[in-house]
Amino acid sequence: MKASLAALERRVxxxxxxxxxxxxxxxxxxxxxxxxxxxxxxxxxxxxxxxxRARLLIVGLAPGAHGSNRTGRPFTGDASGIWLYRTLHRAGxxxxxxxxxxxxxxxxRDALITAAIRCAPPGNKPTPEQLRRCSxxxxxxxSLLPELCVVLGLGAIGTRAAVDALRRAGYRFERPPKFAHGxxxxxxxxxxxxxxxxxxxxxPSRQNTNTGVLTETIFDAIFxxxxxxxxxxxxxxxGLR
Ligand code: SF4
Numbered sequence: 494m495k496a497s498l499a500a501l502e503r504r505v506x507x508x509x510x511x512x513x514x515x516x517x518x519x520x521x522x523x524x525x526x527x528x529x530x531x532x533x534x535x536x537x538x539x540x541x542x543x544x545x546r547a548r549l550l551i552v553g554l555a556p557g558a559h560g561s562n563r564t565g566r567p568f569t570g571d572a573s574g575i576w577l578y579r580t581l582h583r584a585g586x587x588x589x590x591x592x593x594x595x596x597x598x599x600x601x602r603d604a605l606i607t608a609a610i611r612c613a614p615p616g617n618k619p620t621p622e623q624l625r626r627c628s629x630x631x632x633x634x635x636s637l638l639p640e641l642c643v644v645l646g647l648g649a650i651g652t653r654a655a656v657d658a659l660r661r662a663g664y665r666f667e668r669p670p671k672f673a674h675g676x677x678x679x680x681x682x683x684x685x686x687x688x689x690x691x692x693x694x695x696x697p698s699r700q701n702t703n704t705g706v707l708t709e710t711i712f713d714a715i716f717x718x719x720x721x722x723x724x725x726x727x728x729x730x731x732g733l734r
Contacts (some may be wrong), residue, residue, distance in 0.1 A: 497637050501630065502540040505611055510626045514612035518562050521613065526559045535565030535595075538612050541634055542567050543605030548642040548723055549586065550634065551577075552651040552658075553608040554696060555619055562613040564594045567606040576697035576712065577606075577647075584716035607634050609654035624654065631658045641689055642723050644680075645715070646672070648696030655691060656680075664689060674707075675715070677722075690722040 509515050522536030539556040553573075556562045560571030568574035569592040578599075581587035586604040593599075610619045610627040619627075635641065635658055644659065646652025649672040656670050656678075664680035676693040694707075694715045701707040 498541070498545045498634075501633050501637065505538050505540040505630055508538045508611070508630075511612060511623050514614060514623060517615055518556075518558075518613050521558045521562055529559060529563060532563065534563045536562060537565070539565060539567055539608070540611065541605055541607035541630075543601040544603055545605070545637070546640050547601070547603055547605040547638055548640045549604040549645060549719060550638060550641055550643070550655075551604060551606045551645045551647065552631065552655040553577075553606065553647045554650045555608055555610045555617060556613040557617070558613045566592060566595050567608060568592065569594060572699045572702065573697045576702055576707075580697070580709070580712050580716060583713060584720070586716075605634065605638065607631060609650050619650070624650075628654065628658065628661075631655075632661055635659070635662050643690045643692060643719050645719060646691065646693045648672075648694075648698070651696065652676070652691075652693040659689060659691065666691075674711075675718075677718075692719060692722065 518536050522534030525534060539561045553568060557571040560574060561567055561569055564570040568577045574592055578587055578592045579590045581604065582590040587599060587601050589599045610624055611630060614623060631654060644655045646655040652672045659680040663682045663684060666678050666680055670676060670678040670691060672693050674693065674695045678691045679688050680691055681688045692715065695701045697707055697712065
């Protein structure tokens, strides 16, 4: 990662703004799940992961208690991550189909993965106050991606976080975006004459993938659409339409 994103990563990892979440994540890392009892849990805030020149920003919900909170990389170590990285690999954004941990050498091309909140919340349900406290990191990530074209929100909370961050960055929507799978909106910054496309998808959680709400075909279609949006050059810079 380039210097500024690397500096942000250090800030995120050291963050202690939510003492209740820090205590919860540490406790999860101490107790552990039986199948991971030999492993050392990351048990710290989980920073974004990916390409600092990314044109695609993916915003998920939160680290899983025994997934990212264990491995330290977004969407790594649980069923959601298996789905996401496989899909990213098929779409050409990841050089591998499986993310195993922070030191596995996997590289993302043209995509950065982040989340609405960086510490695992109990029951995977962050409070509005916790989301608000963590939102500044998403703002900084948006500002540190000079090539950004498309933001993909995963699930209602990830999409809401993306919409709010774009608004705080000065972007405006023609209509208030409401979460639905496949929902698209263009965020425009009239002052800077730039635009960013927002697209929403069902979250690849077990709840959605096990029930057939989200299939590989449906998820692949979202990434195919992202490619179309990128080809239209909606994004920061001279490609505004
Ligand atoms: S959830 Fe976000 S703001 Fe709260 S401690 Fe973790 S990194 Fe910091």
